[in-house]
Amino acid sequence: MTTEASTTRAVFKGSLMRNLILATAVLLASVTMAVSVGAVSVPASTVWGVILNKLSPELIETTWSNGRAAIVWDIRFPRALLAAMVGAGLAAVGASLQAVTRNPLADPHLLGISSGGAFGAILALLHTGLFLGLLTVPLMAFAGSLLATALVLGVSNFAAATSADRLVLTGVAISFIIMAGVNILIFLGDPRATHTVVFWMLGGLGLAHWAHLIYPFAILLPCLIWLYLRSSDLNAMTIGDETAATLGLNVVQFRLSVFVVGALITGVMVAFSGIIGFVGLMVPHIARLLVGGDYRKLVPVSAFIGGIFVLWADIAARTIMAPEDMPIGIVTGLIGGCFFVWLLKRG
Template identity: 70%
Template sequence: MAITAPVPDRRARLFPVALGLAALILGLSFTLAVSVGAVPVAPGTVWGVIANRLVPGLVEVTWPAGHEAIVWDLRVPRAILAGLVGAGLALVGAGLQAVTRNALADPHLLGISSGGAFGAITALMHTGLILGLATVPLFAFAGALGAMALVLGVARLADAASAERLVLAGVAVSFIVMAGANVMLFLGDPRAAHTVVFWMLGGLGLAQWSQLAFPALVLAFCGPWLWFRAQDLDAMTIGDETAATLGIPVARFRLEVFVVGALLTGVMVAFSGVIGFVGLMIPHVARMLVGGSQARVLPLSALLGAVFLVWCDLFARTVLAPQDMPIGVVTGLLGGLFFVWLLARR
């Protein structure tokens, strides 16, 4: 299932339109996500609260204090976190699919998400916040990076140079690391186990303003880095030999993309839990819309990933209201169906 090299086609001309529409849909989705809930809030009130918080006194306050607390303290940070996580995971998926030349590569299948979960569980249940608020993100990044190193080690040990075997190595490492995470969970404080289990299934209910800086900063660094290396990613989709003849240090560049992917995934997992299949699905949708050039696929994937996860979170917190369904259940169902469809297309 190798990714074919990008070729010029009419879809390239649709890129500005697709990007604009995706941005518009994201804005509308954000508004809807903040408006809908156990306590409905009018869209005008939503943006009034946001404007008043950003520039005090800009608009006249005509809404109850309870609505302002619901909008600003609960729903806005949750919607922003959903957008950041969706964009980050989609970017990781697009980058990994390019450097592995495999349409099934994503942070979940390559074990990065499992490694991030292992690191985060270690911090939450065993070490405590020894490094302050940065403890969980740093441990999650270390776990994601360690899992990626294990995947590369297993692939080298088994002489699994092909992209398909690299994915199989990732699946194997993912099972092993998740087994280790389950052991850490079993050995931890039983009183915290319920929260961690819900977190392992993915959830955005603990989103706070004080924590949004970490995923935002990592996305602001890693996203542009991947976009600036779009031509190198395009060359990697053709083959290692072709990329090498163009002057790209193939092994080092692939390692750099893995490290960037581990950083993005680890930080996102630290605040959202394990959310699978976003990185698998969204880049394929982007390529179907605007062609295979990574310069177009990456920004569109980020926007589509944000839209997708905002809607998944909205569904997860409303379908069984007042209970909050783990968002990983929603993405897992949709991702499994997409996986089957992708296999059917060969």
């Protein structure tokens, strides 16, 4: 029995390692394409030459202009990294929420977490000001996401909507209420500044800067590690609350922990990218088609696929109406809406 268990673990680890190596290769290729494509095309060799030269000066002979170096290092590369982090975070949150709610349609957007993050960010931008410096918008966005999560849980308990499908319906209702509050904030804000909230409402990566990337990275990495370490508990939650409880899991506490971690990731991502919908709904289902429903595989693979998806959505957003940048939320909404219909057709 011990030999069989050891063999199973070895096969699982080998399969997971192959999947992660393949996903990493596709991710690097996607980052290269995202940095290369634009109003000014940059060859892939130049892209990685600039990056390696910045990381280790004088490692590679400089054969490119300062202008191209600035395009790659100061504009496109941080934007690509932010896209990868946003996609990874939203996809991992969507996968974990689908486990604890046992609903395949759960994601940060449908449960109102994204709307709460946007409410906090817009409140900071239009009304309170950056009273905590650069940390004001991320902290306010997180507070908004956490408030939305608390409202969903509180209303579901008040209305006795404890089933998984009714919890999602509660999230949709809370999302509409919060978006009404967002519209009030915009209406009461300075008309000269309200154009800036279009970024948060429709999603975009144009504000990516090196000085800002440390914040989403510092939140995303430990949260992804925590979700992966709790993947066995996520597997138990997909079976049912009673089964998970018989396995020794505190179901209520664990579900609350996942909601808080999801609110933390979503709030910070919304603070730097605006509302990008359907990533958390769509990507976990794609990952399940590829690696199955085991969350030991699903969490890391969803994160990789989410990063790749948002990278390519950003490429599309920058090329469809070049030289203008289309809001990335329009691209993900169009693709995600079609995927949603396909998911409903599958039952």
